[in-house]
Every structure is written in structure tokens, then in C-alpha cells.
Amino acid sequence: MKTNIAIFFGGKSVEHEISVISALQAINALDAEKYNVIPVYISKQGRWFTGDALLNMQNYRDLKALESKCTEVFMRPEYGDYNLYGAELKGMFRKSNPVIAELHVAIPVLHGTNGEDGIFEGLLETIGIPFAGCNTMSSANGMDKINMKMILRSEGIPVVDYVWFTDKQWISDREGIINKVETELGYPVIVKPANLGSSVGIGKATDRDSLVAKIDNAEKFSQRIIVEHCIEQLKEINCSVLGDADDHISSVCEEPIKTGDILSYEDKYMGGSKTTAGMQASDKRIPAEISNLQTKRIQDMVGETFRVLSCHGVSRVDVMIDEKDGNVYVNEINTIPGSLSFYLWEASGISFTELMDKLVQLAFKRKRETDRKTFTYDHNIFAMGGTGKGGTKSLKGGLKGK
Numbered sequence: 001m002k003t004n005i006a007i008f009f010g011g012k013s014v015e016h017e018i019s020v021i022s023a024l025q026a027i028n029a030l031d032a033e034k035y036n037v038i039p040v041y042i043s044k045q046g047r048w049f050t051g052d053a054l055l056n057m058q059n060y061r062d063l064k065a066l067e068s069k070c071t072e073v074f075m076r077p078e079y080g081d082y083n084l085y086g087a088e089l090k091g092m093f094r095k096s097n098p099v100i101a102e103l104h105v106a107i108p109v110l111h112g113t114n115g116e117d118g119i120f121e122g123l124l125e126t127i128g129i130p131f132a133g134c135n136t137m138s139s140a141n142g143m144d145k146i147n148m149k150m151i152l153r154s155e156g157i158p159v160v161d162y163v164w165f166t167d168k169q170w171i172s173d174r175e176g177i178i179n180k181v182e183t184e185l186g187y188p189v190i191v192k193p194a195n196l197g198s199s200v201g202i203g204k205a206t207d208r209d210s211l212v213a214k215i216d217n218a219e220k221f222s223q224r225i226i227v228e229h230c231i232e233q234l235k236e237i238n239c240s241v242l243g244d245a246d247d248h249i250s251s252v253c254e255e256p257i258k259t260g261d262i263l264s265y266e267d268k269y270m271g272g273s274k275t276t277a278g279m280q281a282s283d284k285r286i287p288a289e290i291s292n293l294q295t296k297r298i299q300d301m302v303g304e305t306f307r308v309l310s311c312h313g314v315s316r317v318d319v320m321i322d323e324k325d326g327n328v329y330v331n332e333i334n335t336i337p338g339s340l341s342f343y344l345w346e347a348s349g350i351s352f353t354e355l356m357d358k359l360v361q362l363a364f365k366r367k368r369e370t371d372r373k374t375f376t377y378d379h380n381i382f383a384m385g386g387t388g389k390g391g392t393k394s395l396k397g398g399l400k401g402k
Helices: 016-029 057-061 063-068 119-127 136-143 145-154 167-172 174-184 208-218 265-269 292-308 338-346 352-371
Strands: 003-010 035-042 048-050 071-074 083-086 099-102 105-109 162-166 189-193 203-205 224-229 234-244 247-256 312-322 328-334
Touching: 003 016, 003 099, 016 035, 016 057, 016 105, 016 338, 016 352, 057 063, 105 119, 105 352, 119 136, 136 145, 145 162, 145 224, 145 292, 145 328, 162 167, 162 174, 167 174, 167 224, 174 208, 189 208, 203 208, 208 224, 234 292, 234 338, 234 352, 247 292, 247 338, 292 312, 292 328, 312 338, 312 352, 338 352
Parallel strands: 003 035, 003 105
Antiparallel strands: 035 048, 048 071, 071 083, 083 099, 162 224, 189 203, 189 224, 234 247, 234 312, 312 328
16 A cells, blocks of 8 residues: 655745745655655645646746646644545535545645744644654744754854844834944844745845845844854855654765855755756755865764754755864754755765655654653543632632633
8 A cells, every 4th residue: 555645835935936846856756656645735825736737847837827727625623634625615624525635644845934934844743644854843943043043052052143133123223233233243244034044035244234234135034133243264064964853864065156155045046957956956066075074073063953953854954164263153954955955865875765765754753752642631620520629619700701
């Protein structure tokens, strides 16, 4: 019997198109002899669709036409119900909705907000379906650059100095924030939205005017902004991690090639040839041109980052080497990396098909381990005479007016 795998992709995110590319790459890598693949596309409006038309990348040129060729679907937020239902407008959530597919495992390939940040993972955990990748907590902490750096720094993992604030603080106290950045960091600095990936909204500021402009831009994308010390003699290195927090391995290292001061969206996704797409297409050196000692140090550092953040599945950790003094810093983690970092694993001796197999196995392993934990008690305190001394009568006014 084949395993039914739902690949979720698209989503309400500025990284929507990149998610489509990564998902189709993952679908093509899955072993058709072992798996039935059910593509589930989430539109930019948040509607879910499935159908064979989703498997042809050319169809995404006209999204309305694509959706018209597909079946709209949904899942019930009911623990243990792994069915994908046809969404009839008058029958939503009714028992009469047709079952389109019975799912065995889910693999989210959703980049950015509303997918990689724990929101979608929370839905999967509510349903209880086995799924690959980080859970709600680790997804949220990994996505938010501020939380991530706080956690890593507390565990002794080096990150560059930074200042963070909210969009409302920026509106109410621009002068105070500018002074804090200049006092604690100095120029140049890198300005980022706290919870986006793919280099969206990121910019370099070299003086007060450019700082204001870059923060104004970043504020369009996120409610929280982070400003970081800029390493001027910078070498960027990426390394992927596969497994779970207690048992994982690190891939070979890569050095992405940037065209400007920072690695841009265009550098990541619009390089390469016409026959490649996604992160696979970006210009890079694999393996990175660094010493064996530096490679080992980075592989250990990214593995520890994966562990400390309680990650699961496959992630990519981006680190920075300050070539002025040789110090290495963790920049960020991508808990659902572009193209799922298959190119790093192929260079490490694990094929894309084997990588997808491992993700499925990890999903089922975590489900078995989670099911052994206690989350609820069978006892009903309301049926046992109350909620404490005096029972429910001890509650002032009972439940009236509540």
C-alpha cells in the first residue's frame, strides 16, 4: 500500500512563487513507487486547491485559470481526521462533504509568513497528522529573527550585535531609535523585517538618511524590525541540517555569490540557467572555499543551532565569517529552506529522493514519540463534585454572567 503524502505550498506570503518552485521540485523527487502525492496549493487569498493542473509550472502564469481547473478543498480542525474534503460553499464542515483524499502524512513547503512561521504547523498539530519539518514552537522561533537571536545568544551561540523595535515604536520615537542604533551599533548596519525570508525588505544603511529609508521600507513588511551590525569584510556560508534535535547531521557548506552588499532576492532565485529554478539556480560555490577547520566549526555551529531551537526535518542555517578577525556568527535559520536545500544534500551524498524519504520517516517517528506523551487526563473534575473545596458552588456567583 502506498503512502498518501500531501505537499502544501503557495500561501499568503511574499515568498509565494518561491514556494511553488520548491514544492514542484519536491514532488518530482518523491518515489512514485512508494507514494501517492496530493498537491495542495494555497492561493494568495488563502483558499486551498488540489488537482493535476498544479503539477505543471507553466499553469501558474494565470492563477485564475489554474484555480478553475482544480478542486477547492479543506481539512477539518478535528483531531484524528486526516481527510481532505471537497469544499462546497453550502456544505463547508458538513459531514456530507466528499472526501477527496485520505492523507497519511503532510509536508509543508510554505516559505515565509503564514506557513514557515508556525501558523500552518499549528493547524497540523491541531489535527494530529504526521508532518515533516519543525513544529509550531520551533517554526515561530526560527522565523522571528529577534527571538532566534535571543535564544541563540543565551545558549552561547555567537550572533552579531543588534537593536530591535516595533513599527509603532518607530512611528512614536524615531529619534530615540536612531540614537540607539548609532550609539550601540554605529554605521554601517543591516535593516531587516523580523519575520521574513528570501531577503525581502532587507537593506544596508550607511548613514542617518539611509537608515530612515531602510527602516521605512522594512516596516511595510513586518510589525517588528531588527537592525544589525554590518560585517564589512563578509563571507557568507550556508549549511543544511537534517534530522531532529537529538539526532542530526550537517551537510557540506556552500558559499552563495552575491552581486551587491547583501545577498538579494534576485541573487537567490533569478540566477542560474533557464533549466533551473529556486535556490538551486542561485550562483554558489559547493563546497565553499574555506578550510577544513572552518568547515567543521560551521557544521558544529549549525547543528547546535538546530538543536537549541528544537528543529526537525531539514533546515538551512546561514552563517557569516568576518574575514577581518575570523569570527563566525549565525545569521539566520530557514526551517523550510528554498528547494529544501536538496543541492547541499546531493553534494553530501544524499539524493533528493532519499532526502524526501528521510523527511517522511522523520514525520512518522515524531508522531510515534508524541503519541507516547500525556496531554490530557481522563478524569472530569466537574463530574467528581466540583473544582475544589466547596465544589462549583465556591465559585463566586457560579458561572452566571461569565
